Amino acid sequence: MASRRSSSPRSRPARTAPARPTASSVCPCGSGELYTACCGLFHQAGAAAPTAEALMRSRYSAFVKGDVAYLLRTWHPRTRPGRLELAPGMRWTGLEILATGDGTAFHTSGTVEFRASYRGGALHERSRFERVDGAWVYVDGEFPE
Numbered sequence: 001m002a003s004r005r006s007s008s009p010r011s012r013p014a015r016t017a018p019a020r021p022t023a024s025s026v027c028p029c030g031s032g033e034l035y036t037a038c039c040g041l042f043h044q045a046g047a048a049a050p051t052a053e054a055l056m057r058s059r060y061s062a063f064v065k066g067d068v069a070y071l072l073r074t075w076h077p078r079t080r081p082g083r084l085e086l087a088p089g090m091r092w093t094g095l096e097i098l099a100t101g102d103g104t105a106f107h108t109s110g111t112v113e114f115r116a117s118y119r120g121g122a123l124h125e126r127s128r129f130e131r132v133d134g135a136w137v138y139v140d141g142e143f144p145e
């Protein structure tokens with residue numbers, strides 16, 4: 001192995017600056033925010049998603065993270081499955097919000113149409129959301145062409 005000429009000092013001073021965002025710290029929902037400042041607030045800190053779109057994004061991130069408890073917690077009691085198993089080989093690669101209808105702080109229901117990509121394909125769904133006790137929950141979805 002050839003020796004490398006280098007003018008840089010052997011030991012560097014310890015860095016005190018905060019770590020740059022990395023692929024693992026950026027939120028999977030595609031917002032560009034850090035996970036801990038985005039969907040992590042809903043998953044881990046118990047914050048309530050303010051809009052149907054925010055809930056949709058946080059549920060996508062929960063799929064990426066394998067957070068089954070969060071997915072069940074944000075499912076309408078009327079349509080929530082008794083249990084949920086995520087496909088172990090599923091690798092989600094991105095979320096694209098295509099359209100939203102209502103679902104803001106002023107509404108009690110809303111829709112979010114999105115495309116969620118995974119290795120080998122994509123899911124195109126229009127999801128319906130409602131508020132239960134003030135908190136947005138997922139009701140069900142239909143699958144446009």
Ligand SMILES: [Zn+2]
Nearest residue numbers: 027029038039
């Ligand atoms: Zn997010």
